[in-house]
Amino acid sequence: MAPGAGRGAGAAPRSVDVARLAGVSQKTVSRVMNDEPYVSEDVRRRVLAAADELGYRSNNAARALASGRTRSIGVVTLGTALYGPASLLMGVERAVRDTGYALRVVNTMEGETAGIAGAVGSLLDQGVDGIVISEPIDEPGGAVLSARLDVPILVLGAPPPFAAPHVVTAGIVSDQMARAATEHLLELGHTTVHHLAGPQRWYSARDRLEGWRAALAAHDRAEPPVVQGDWSAASGYAAGRELAADPGVTAVFAANDDMAIGLMRALAEAGRRVPEDVSVVGFDDTPVAAYVTPPLTTVRQPFDAMAQDGLKLLVHAIESPQADPLPMTDPPVELVVRASSAPPLR
Amino acid sequence: MAPGAGRGAGAAPRSVDVARLAGVSQKTVSRVMNDEPYVSEDVRRRVLAAADELGYRSNNAARALASGRTRSIGVVTLGTALYGPASLLMGVERAVRDTGYALRVVNTMEGETAGIAGAVGSLLDQGVDGIVISEPIDEPGGAVLSARLDVPILVLGAPPPFAAPHVVTAGIVSDQMARAATEHLLELGHTTVHHLAGPQRWYSARDRLEGWRAALAAHDRAEPPVVQGDWSAASGYAAGRELAADPGVTAVFAANDDMAIGLMRALAEAGRRVPEDVSVVGFDDTPVAAYVTPPLTTVRQPFDAMAQDGLKLLVHAIESPQADPLPMTDPPVELVVRASSAPPLR
DNA sequence: CGCAGTCATGACAGCGCAGTCATGCATCGG
DNA sequence: CCGATGCATGACTGCGCTGTCATGACTGCG
Incomplete structure (x- = not known):
């Protein structure tokens, strides 16, 4: 100078x-x-x-230095354009903006070395007043957070994958929704429901698996083997070729819509009609779900409400560090019934 | 204190x-x-x-205050989970991280009062060294940027919607791709190609329209009336009901995959087979495009490459303000031919 | 009328870092 | 052997703002 x-x-x-x-x-x-x-x-x-x-615009760096607060919130997301995570991120952005904080974003990729802990560290380096971790996944070696973590953390869509102070959680409702989806199929008269699961490193995938399992248990049904997918339509297609070969399969609950769409394609190619021969239910209600053939019965998640509720908690934790955490309200869930699910032919 | x-x-x-x-x-x-x-x-x-x-972690605010640089880049995106914009945002995040800068994000919503200029202003308030505007749309009243704009701006996927110094642009390749998609249909033997366009406030929608128009002109074909959609599968469905009623329609180029999917559903419901009666080509290559019925011929955009190339320009502008702008390289484009397009039945 | 209390404002210091310049020590060439 | 050069380091300062405290003006009340 x-x-x-x-x-x-x-x-x-x-x-x-x-x-x-x-x-x-x-x-x-x-x-x-x-x-x-x-x-x-x-x-x-x-x-x-x-x-x-x-x-004149006030200099943020100087303000942050003098006040010790940056008025910004960092978000850690998985770097994917998958409909669910992307929608949640948009919801978080809107919610953060509504609170008057600025938003900083760091992605992690599956298989990246630094992982979630690295992303959190980079946000702390940047200086944020709070951190949102959106849809965390399990990481090899487990996520070990910096011991000197002094900002509150909100984990969205999962219980925290690590132990740390100041952690609040919001939006764990997948299991109830998954259960509702499964019960919808059982109530249509299906003897049992197969499950096309998401990658088990994702909490939301495990959560949906649990919901499916709980529904079967509640109705005293045998639990067929779980088929594994990776969220992609391609993996749903692969799973569908397997399931199509088994005449005992009359209903499948897929952990997201993309897999459900791949699954339906495989069924169609194998000559098994949806919903006459096999009913399919998805999860997410992506924008195309209503327009594929047949229109997909699915579960709609309230991403915006989840993000807003969660951020309320986080901002509360930031601005009133001493106070008790706010109570959580469960956001509204909706099963959208379309043509891909029907009673089994008999 | x-x-x-x-x-x-x-x-x-x-x-x-x-x-x-x-x-x-x-x-x-x-x-x-x-x-x-x-x-x-x-x-x-x-x-x-x-x-x-x-x-120890160095205090970013103090560093920014002392050095006059924040080492961060701001991004303005449209707050939508649409596959294209969301993928581009992910690409930008990755590219920004690779450059060593931090990322701040502000969304604008269609119809929001503040709009792009407001989002840019809020980024300037936060203090950023550069700004990325991803897929801008036209705004009522036009976007008027602050006169005191002193950081370089990168506009991704469109020429800048406003006049300002330090603006670089990258990734305008939609028209070539749209042209290729249209020519693919013409070369299959279709007399003409209808176009299901995106909302004309989006530059990328206009760009695809131009490409389609150019292809028709190059082949001396009549230009059928354009059908308007809003990117959504629902709007594609509505457009499809119109187009299905016209027996002269044998090939449609839709400006994105979601609309193409809605379109195909409407055609199917109207008893017009794809591709036998009508060929359909989409745009984006969303993850489900290969698995809908029939699998969709579409255009794949190189989001990551666009983001990386663009950021190279931006960082260059930030770090060498005097130097000439870097030359642009056109990222690779790909037409993915699947079952939804075929020669017309005769 | 005098004193306490409230309101409106300013003086001053310091947040934690990077920029500038000074300084001391080693190395080299003539 | 001595000045010129290059390297390694430290002292000091200031970035632009907010926090603390002091100060003066004005109000109300016994």
Whole structure:
């Protein structure tokens, strides 16, 4: 920084420049900018006018340094365009913006070395007041968080994959939804329901598996072997070729819509009609679910509500560190029945 | 800030703490942390060991304040989970991370008052070294950027919707791809090709329209009326009911896969077979495109490559403000031919 | 009328880092 | 053998803001 450089015309205006123009002290400008009390209306107006004239924007770095708070929240997501995670991320962005915080994003990829803990670390390096971990997955070696974790963490869609203080969780409703989906098929008259599961490293996949299992148990049904997929339509297709060969399969609950779509294609190719021969239920209600052949019965998740509820908790934890955590409300779930599920032919 | 509070055990360590432990000056710690030259190997090791022992992380706000750079890049996206924009956002995240910058995200929603200019403003408030605008749309009143825009901007997937200095653009290849898709249908022997367009506020929608138009013109074909959709499968379905009623329609190029899927469903319901009666080509190659009925011929966009190329330009503009802009390389495009397109029956 | 209380404002310091410059020590060439 | 050069390091300062405290003006009340 050249000491005698003066401040060229290009330099961004600072609060003292505004202060000078408004004829007040720099501190008063700060008061106005932060909506602090004890500023007369007259002064407030003058300061705002001066700020506007100069095109003043307060310097965030300086504010963060002086106040010790960055007013930003970091999000860790899995770097995938899958409908569920992507929708949840959009919901989080909206919810964060509503709270007045800024958003920083770090993705992790499956199989990446640093993983979730690395992503959290990079957010802490950047300086955030809180962290959201969206749909975490299990990682090899387990996620070990920095011991000096001093910001609250919200884990969305799963119980935290690690032990840490200040952790709140929201939006664990998959199992109830999965159970509802399975029971829908049982109530249609199917003897049992097969499950096309997501990758078991994902909590949401395990959760849906549990919901399916609970529904079968509640109705005293035998539990057929689980078929594994990886969320992709391709894996659903592969699973479908297997299931199509088994005439005992009359109903399948897939852990997401993409797999359900791949599954239906394999069934069609094998000459098994949906829903006459096999009923299929998906999960997510992706935008195309209603328009594939046949239209897919599926479960709609309230991503926005989950994100909003969760962020309320997080912001509460940030701004009232001492207070008790807020109670969770379960967001509304919806089973959308379409043509892919029907009573079995007899 | 309590003056006499001392620094409790809970306080985050600062560079002077590291310096004290390593027996060097605070400035030397700064040198080591920033990989500056003129530090002996011995000292470097001692400092790193001390930092590790204390769990030191440099304070980003202080660094930004002292250096005048935040080392972060802001992204403005449309807040949608649509496959295309979401994939591009993921690509941008990865590319930003590769450059060593942090990422801040602000969404805009269609119809939101603040719009793109507001999102850019909020990023400038936060302090970013560069801005990426991903798939901008036209806004009512036009986007007027702050006159005091002093950071470079990268517009991804469109020419900038506003005039501003320091703007670079990348990834405008939709029209070529759309043209290729249309020509694929013409070469199969179709007399003409109908177009199911995206919302015309989106540049990418207009671009695909232009490509389609160019292909028809190059082959001296009449240009049938354009059908309007909004990217959704529902709008594709609505358009499909219209098109199905017209026996002259034998080939349709849809501006994205979701609309193509809705379209195919409407055709099926109307008793028009795909591809025997009507060929359909989509755009995006969403994960389910290969598994719908029939599997969809579509165009695959190189989102990651677009993001990486674009960010290379942006970082160059950030770090070498004087230098000429880097040349653009066109990323690879791919037409994926599947069963939804075939020669017309005669 | 005098004192306490409230409101409105300013002076000052310090947040934790990087930039600038000074300094001390080793190395080299003539 | 001595000045010129290069390397390694430290002292000091300031980035632009917020927190704390001091100060003065104004209000109400006994």
